[in-house]
Amino acid sequence: MQSVGVFHTKGGVGKSAVTVFLADFLSSLHERRILVVDLDPQGSSTRALIPEPRLKEAFDEGRSLSKVLAATSKGKLTRKAVEHAIIHRTPTSKPRRGSVPLAEVGVLATEPRGYRSLADVMGELPKAERKKHLCMLRKVLDEVADDFDLALIDFPGSELPFWTFMGLRATDFWLLPEIPDYFSAAAVDLVTDSVLQTRVLTGHAVKPLGTLLTICPNRSSTVYKKTRTALAHLETLAAIPPLFPKDCEILHRPDAQKAIDWGTEQLSTLSQRYGAASSPFHVGLRKLAKHVLTRLGDVSDRDQLSFVADLRRKLTDYWR
Numbered sequence: 001m002q003s004v005g006v007f008h009t010k011g012g013v014g015k016s017a018v019t020v021f022l023a024d025f026l027s028s029l030h031e032r033r034i035l036v037v038d039l040d041p042q043g044s045s046t047r048a049l050i051p052e053p054r055l056k057e058a059f060d061e062g063r064s065l066s067k068v069l070a071a072t073s074k075g076k077l078t079r080k081a082v083e084h085a086i087i088h089r090t091p092t093s094k095p096r097r098g099s100v101p102l103a104e105v106g107v108l109a110t111e112p113r114g115y116r117s118l119a120d121v122m123g124e125l126p127k128a129e130r131k132k133h134l135c136m137l138r139k140v141l142d143e144v145a146d147d148f149d150l151a152l153i154d155f156p157g158s159e160l161p162f163w164t165f166m167g168l169r170a171t172d173f174w175l176l177p178e179i180p181d182y183f184s185a186a187a188v189d190l191v192t193d194s195v196l197q198t199r200v201l202t203g204h205a206v207k208p209l210g211t212l213l214t215i216c217p218n219r220s221s222t223v224y225k226k227t228r229t230a231l232a233h234l235e236t237l238a239a240i241p242p243l244f245p246k247d248c249e250i251l252h253r254p255d256a257q258k259a260i261d262w263g264t265e266q267l268s269t270l271s272q273r274y275g276a277a278s279s280p281f282h283v284g285l286r287k288l289a290k291h292v293l294t295r296l297g298d299v300s301d302r303d304q305l306s307f308v309a310d311l312r313r314k315l316t317d318y319w320r
């Protein structure tokens with residue numbers, strides 16, 4: 001199993017949306033066995049994949065990532081416990097001929113109360129002790145490494161550094177979502193910093209997979225052009241992962257909201273979620289899924305991020 005972390009320290013940049021899009025297209029069109037790891041207690045990607053009543057039932061049965069992590073922190077991790085915690089999205093109705101049914105996806109969801117109590121426990125540990133626990137998520141994923149081809153890790157906004165570093169320690173490849181917006185793009189130095197710090201803290205090097213512009217309202221706007229120019233420059237410095245091509249950038253579309261803000265009960269095919277197979281949104285997501293697979297096959301050990309001194313100034317210069 002490989003793992004892709006969809007990571008940015010800012011909320012609202014499309015992390016959860018990208019996670020769900022990739023889970024849907026890679027499982028349904030490319031037959032990849034996908035495990036979505038929703039590290040965010042807000043549960044945006046979980047709710048898009050698992051209808052709320054089922055989710056509540058699962059949490060009541062103690063099936064959550066937080067439960068497994070709590071067990072792991074006490075040295076009680078078992079494969080059975082991880083398998084039990086995974087909630088499976090299964091298609092609910094038989095689709096019409098020619099349409100693509102949404103395939104099964106496994107979801108490890110963070111239960112909000114469990115998240116808080118685990119966060120408290122970790123917060124109270126001495127620093128050195130806490131550091132030892134950063135590999136917990138990696139250990140959990142290793143237990144089910146044979147059952148899935150790809151884990152997609154959906155990060156929370158960085159309210160808790162422990163969560164961020166634990167997620168990055170479990171991340172093989174980093175996908176950076178960016179929106180054409182000054183505040184999002186100009187904060188990218190902090191994001192890259194977290195990724196580089198993971199290596200210092202844990203010895204694990206996260207490899208760059210790609211930077212993706214998402215929720216793009218208008219690609220002829222000045223802010224879109226400035227953002228793309230700034231990111232293209234950072235790419236040449238290896239300060240961020242290489243940009244995905246324009247044809248798979250994610251446009252601002254009402255269909256996107258429909259796909260990620262609703263559960264799957266009434267939406268059981270790709271077209272029901274993303275519009276007709278020939279629509280620009282659906283076509284773009286198909287291209288993105290293909291690009292991701294190609295890059296996952298291509299990334300070599302030489303691909304690494306670089307520390308760039310004075311990145312913040314270089315970035316803000318673009319908005320002068």
Ligand SMILES: Nc1ncnc2c1ncn2[C@@H]1O[C@H](COP(=O)(O)OP(=O)(O)O)[C@@H](O)[C@H]1O
Pocket residue numbers: 010011012013014015016017018044214215216250251252253254256257260261
């Ligand atoms: N391509 C898109 N077009 C329109 N709205 C989108 C798109 N992608 C995401 N959204 C909406 O933007 C908001 C933030 O997206 P989300 O994926 O939750 O971001 P994050 O996980 O980074 O906080 C959500 O309400 C979501 O429905």
Ligand SMILES: [Mg+2]
Pocket residue numbers: 015016017040044045154155156
């Ligand atoms: Mg999110």
